[in-house]
Amino acid sequence: MARDESAFFEIMRQYYNAEAAKLDAEIAAYYAKYGAGNVLEYRQLLTTLSDDDKLLLIQRTDAFVQKYPEYAHLIPTRESIYRLNRLEGLRTSIALQQMQMGADEISQANDFFTRMAAMHANGAADLLGFGDSFYTMDDALVRLVVGQAWCDGKDFSQRIWDNRDALTRSLQSDLVNGLIRGESYQRITNQIQKKFVSVSRRNIERLVFTEDTFLANEAAMQVYANDSSFMEYIFVATNDSRTCSVCASLDGQRFNISERMPGVNFPPMHPWCRCFFDPVYHRSSASGLTSGVQGGIIKAGKSFEEYAETPSLLGETTPKEKYDSYVAQGLAVKPLGRGSFKNVPFESGGGYRVYFDESMQKSLMYHPEKRSHHDGAYYKLSDGKYGVKRFDIDGNPIEE
Numbered sequence: 135m136a137r138d139e140s141a142f143f144e145i146m147r148q149y150y151n152a153e154a155a156k157l158d159a160e161i162a163a164y165y166a167k168y169g170a171g172n173v174l175e176y177r178q179l180l181t182t183l184s185d186d187d188k189l190l191l192i193q194r195t196d197a198f199v200q201k202y203p204e205y206a207h208l209i210p211t212r213e214s215i216y217r218l219n220r221l222e223g224l225r226t227s228i229a230l231q232q233m234q235m236g237a238d239e240i241s242q243a244n245d246f247f248t249r250m251a252a253m254h255a256n257g258a259a260d261l262l263g264f265g266d267s268f269y270t271m272d273d274a275l276v277r278l279v280v281g282q283a284w285c286d287g288k289d290f291s292q293r294i295w296d297n298r299d300a301l302t303r304s305l306q307s308d309l310v311n312g313l314i315r316g317e318s319y320q321r322i323t324n325q326i327q328k329k330f331v332s333v334s335r336r337n338i339e340r341l342v343f344t345e346d347t348f349l350a351n352e353a354a355m356q357v358y359a360n361d362s363s364f365m366e367y368i369f370v371a372t373n374d375s376r377t378c379s380v381c382a383s384l385d386g387q388r389f390n391i392s393e394r395m396p397g398v399n400f401p402p403m404h405p406w407c408r409c410f411f412d413p414v415y416h417r418s419s420a421s422g423l424t425s426g427v428q429g430g431i432i433k434a435g436k437s438f439e440e441y442a443e444t445p446s447l448l449g450e451t452t453p454k455e456k457y458d459s460y461v462a463q464g465l466a467v468k469p470l471g472r473g474s475f476k477n478v479p480f481e482s483g484g485g486y487r488v489y490f491d492e493s494m495q496k497s498l499m500y501h502p503e504k505r506s507h508h509d510g511a512y513y514k515l516s517d518g519k520y521g522v523k524r525f526d527i528d529g530n531p532i533e534e
């Protein structure tokens with residue numbers, strides 16, 4: 135994820151530098167045309183725009199409308215350009231360029247976010263045994279998540295427009311103030327270029343980082359929300375020196391999935407938030423049966439700890455007995471998510487993976503004999519602390 139983000143930021147950095155150079159050339163042209171000795175007189179700028187310059191400006195607005203017809207309403211009306219003076223012409227140029235940049239950023243960001251959302255949804259789908267390419271980029275779930283207005287009722291494109299608006303006004307006022315003070319071309323353009331690039335970068339990096347936190351959480355959550363085995367989640371703060379007090383206080387708290395709200399009880403809580411969540415697996419009502427025939431079934435599948443401590447216990451029951459037991463215990467038992475048995479149900483000859491804890495960290499996997507890379511059927515116990523260990527069907531460790 136971080137690698138994808140930095141590749142995206144690098145593309146945007148080059149784009150901002152190129153655009154900054156364009157604005158610079160435009161201001162330079164004004165100085166060359168209307169200035170003397172590298173200084174431009176303010177009252178010179180208040181005289182009417184030359185016909186050539188009017189034409190240029192009209193061509194630029196036309197080019198913008200052609201490229202982005204959906205944003206046509208944003209540009210100043212074509213007619214009013216005839217009444218502009220040189221200074222307003224320059225201000226309009228700045229505004230036009232910022233609009234063009236906003237439109238470009240939105241389309242770039244939309245492509246990037248769509249890829250990210252599909253990736254995050256597939257991460258969750260993989261954990262549930264659906265494989266890592268279950269959702270495509272035009273899946274309804276992905277489209278639902280990308281462009282959600284989760285922040286102050288605004289989606290990311292509105293936030294990009296807001297950022298561009300603010301930068302337009304700031305650049306325009308820097309320019310006008312510099313000209314009023316009679317500053318040299320070098321001085322004005324230095325200041326504008328610096329702000330142009332640094333603010334653009336800061337804005338897009340914050341926006342993309344925070345939106346990606348939203349996508350990572352919401353795309354994955356959509357997958358869990360569609361599975362009735364999950365009703366709640368636990369807020370997980372990154373808990374390092376940079377974690378803010380708001381996120382730290384939410385860390386470990388449980389919330390209903392249906393009541394999640396970014397900024398309130400679901401990440402992101404704030405710009406640059408890096409928090410995430412753990413889904414809580416909800417055991418079905420079948421658990422608790424421990425006597426009679428059912429009790430026998432229940433006892434066939436031991437706990438993670440028992441198998442981890444005494445792997446030979448694995449040999450005492452068949453894969454089928456374990457499977458029935460775990461289903462009866464109400465644990466999450468899923469088909470394999472990878473390999474040639476990907477998504478093949480146990481009943482149809484596939485393997486299975488059972489998760490022992492609510493946050494799905496501890497698991498026992500069963501792989502059938504067919505198409506095994508480990509010399510026949512095997513079990514795999516895995517957990518963050520225990521690591522990953524394989525055993526044959528009798529519970530003997532398999533040397534890797």
Ligand SMILES: [Zn+2]
Pocket residue numbers: 371372378381401402403404407408409
């Ligand atoms: Zn946070």
